[in-house]
Amino acid sequence: MKTLSKYLLLAFVIVISSNAFSQRGKIQSVKNDYRNFAYVKTSEVLLEVANNGYKSADLFQKLANSFYFQNKMEEAAKWYGELMQLNEVIDPEYYFRYALALKGIKDYENSDKWMEKFNSLKPDDTRGKAFLSKVDYKSAIEEMSRDDIELVNLDINTPFSDFGTTEHENGIVFASARGGGRLYKWNEEPYLDLYKAEKNEDDTFEEPKSFGENVNTKFHESSAIFSPNGKYMFFTRNNFFRSKYKEDAVGINRLQLYRATLSEDSIWGSIHKIHFNSIDYSVAHPALNLTGTKLYFASDMPGTLGQSDIFVVDVNEDGTLGEPENLGSSINTEGQESFPFINSDGDLYFSSTGFPGLGGLDVFVSKGADQKVLNSANRNFPIENVSEPINSPYDDFGYYENLVTKRVYFSSNREGGKGSDDIYTFKFPEIKLIVEGEIKDIDTEEIIPGATVILLDENGKELDRQVVGEDGYFKFDVDPEKEYLIRVQKDKYTSDEQRFTTPNRNQELLMELRIEKDEQQIEPCDDLAKVLDIPIIYFDFDKSNIRYDAEIEIQKVLAVLNKYPTMHIDIRSHTDCRGPASYNEQLSDRRAKSTRAYLIEKGIAAERLTAKGYGESRLVNDCGCEPSNESECSEAEHQLNRRSEFIITSIDGKTCDDKVESED
Structure with a gap:
């Protein structure tokens, strides 16, 4: 062997002498019989709320994700950007997604900055390591x-x-x-x-x-x-x-x-x-x-x-x-x-x-x-x-x-x-790689037929797509040593995706994608607070005026009422047991009516809204304030009783009473 010094001729010179996939269980159909019911599309509601000028981390996360998974990177970058401006503590994965969204609009300089932040928060994540060229070379060589x-x-x-x-x-x-x-x-x-x-x-x-x-x-x-x-x-x-x-x-x-x-x-x-x-x-x-x-x-x-x-x-x-x-x-x-x-x-x-x-x-x-x-x-x-x-x-x-x-x-x-x-x-030996898998409901684990599965390159360019059959099964041919995205979409479901890099040799590539419903079934007697995942609507102590953070949540209800003009709701406000019962009832009633007045002010017809406060009369647990158990309930348990409800009393001519009778 020549020594390296012989290669460094004349200080620096020419380096001379120098089974692939096994389907599991029976084929099952997801029960999607939603006929004759109305649906609330969460992403549309959130966009309307955000466009009205309201801000929250939860709002921007969900809204940005809805565009990101649709490969609408300009909109995704906009709402991820709004999320970052809140300067709140968030999952580092949002920095990574924001960086990719910025690349999608060719804003490489800012994309790099957010990748650096991602790496600083998740230094063990291989994506951040690759970006900063801090790869474990020993294991990588092997x-x-x-x-x-x-x-x-x-x-x-x-x-x-x-x-x-x-x-x-x-x-x-x-x-x-x-x-x-x-x-x-x-x-x-x-x-x-x-x-x-x-x-x-x-x-x-x-x-x-x-x-x-x-x-x-x-x-x-x-x-x-x-x-x-x-x-x-x-x-x-x-x-x-x-x-x-x-x-x-x-x-x-x-x-x-x-x-x-x-x-x-x-x-x-x-x-x-x-x-x-x-x-x-x-x-x-x-x-x-x-x-x-x-x-x-x-x-x-x-x-x-x-x-x-x-x-x-x-x-x-x-x-x-x-x-x-x-x-x-x-x-x-x-x-x-x-x-x-x-x-x-x-x-x-x-x-x-x-x-x-x-x-x-x-x-x-x-x-x-x-x-x-x-x-x-x-x-x-x-x-x-x-x-x-x-x-x-x-x-x-x-x-x-x-x-x-x-x-x-x-x-x-x-x-x-x-x-x-x-x-x-x-x-290079011929390498034939196939990535395959199945689509399931994230909650029920049931196979979801009819979903669209899309194969994209690392920059989000679509390469191929398939609509899965009754078995929920998909299969794509892929090249070795390349980065891909697999994304799944279906009406009334949120999108999901997985990023992966193919190996440089033949091997099985199995993947299961889980998606969850984006549209919620609604009918008379349903509570919009539960459908829209609205937490407690807080009011300042001893007051009934609408706070800013409460206004963001009420905006979701407003968006649904605007979308479904035949919908009528009953606004119900509740308290925990602490404080005099008569006072709690009066305060909750003022808060319910304040919420109704807000919606009327925003253009909802008064006859579509009723409101009443129930104080502590409808507790959802055993946290009453009798001397025997007053000290046994935690603050979190009391908080469950401090809730707001938006009960659908009728929609499209069907009333809550109709539903009760049909169930009887």
Whole structure:
């Protein structure tokens, strides 16, 4: 094995020599026989209340969730934002949902802030860890190791250094020291040139040939990359241009980037130095994104955090480059980061000594990094070690993959190779993943037929949908190593969703989704306070005027009365037993009538409302104030008696008496 110091040629140079699902129980139908009854849709009620200017954490949580689960991220972000402005203690999950909602409207900066808050409150949550690149690398490496990959050492490898592969037309271009000639004193091998090997139908290669008379010189060339239109090539070479060999003040010849242009007769020429090359630092190992608009490279230029860093620069239409930008501390470390590669999905692969790994240079990946760079969303890049068998205790670098053919190339000086550095290849095994499950009622555990199940990508884009049958069963084909959302929707039910990441190998993915009713059945004799989950409506001590927090709850009743103009209700106010009975009755009566007056003031016809106070005459428990048990009841038990009721006396011509008679 070569020592790492041999790879750091000339302070920083080319790294040369360097049963799937079992249905349970009988198929059951959910009893949804709601005909001839009216329903209250909670989300509509809450929206009306909120639009009237009322605020509470419970109100905004439920309202924002109703939009979030419908993938209406603009509205969800609005109401989650209102929730955050209350500055109340809430479940950290709302910070996570708010962050995702903000991403849905491309507000990446604020999304990142709320993800940071989420992570600070739930530091053990893997979503927060991934966002802040604080992954448990040891367990992550073990989890990602692949025993289904068979590495192949290419037949074209030699006893010399062969590395740094990129596909070009029907073949591969790579660097090799096989050419003979003068030796490079650091490793006693010939200087590197670029070679091309044509590929055969059986995935073997023809004998490599020198790539381009004008490209290769008597010094090092390596790491070629080609523009999507095929007109330009970027590559690495020593500071040797137009027969001039230049060294810095201490006698080091640095690496530089060059651009070559393909002529009409298919010859690479018109070679130019990149404008930010320097005699004082190295610039090397270029990689282009799918569209050819961004070029990634490694350098130790000023602003580098460690031995060498990954930088990015804009590529203009004429092949010229803008000004470099360091990718920052979530990619770059005090160690060496080099050999970047961007696949067609925008994932950034690179080699590093600065992150925990298996030894030497390890290959790492930051998923979706190019999209973040393109959108200038942030400079936070979660990192993953790609693990074995790509990484080893030796130096592993020069990763390249074709996501269409599933073909991967990388370079390593691991044991068992033919030379100091060899090129290895493999094809990812075909992975067929299915996520499947069933939909059930959260309360009854009964199967819910007819629900719509939607598969979405990590950004909320719909990929597929199914309507489940009588068995409530759904099934989707999914890709490996991707993040998905599964969402379930059904009329008269709230939505639910689960976020999951698929593995990189074949395995069962089972899921059960639970949903609860969003619409409540109402009929005569029902209490709207229970239907709408209205808690105690508090009044200030010894007063009957409507408090602000009580007004929010009464607004829910107002919304229902506006929706159902035939509904009549009886407002009933109750107290606990403490205090004189006659006083309690009078106070509760004033409060009931105050509530009625409020609703009339808001436009409800007076004949639709009756109101009466019952004081302590209708206790719901045994907490009377007789001397025998006055001290036995807790404050919570007394509180159960301090309640308000909104009894539906009639709706659509049906009265409470009609219901009682039919039941009798």
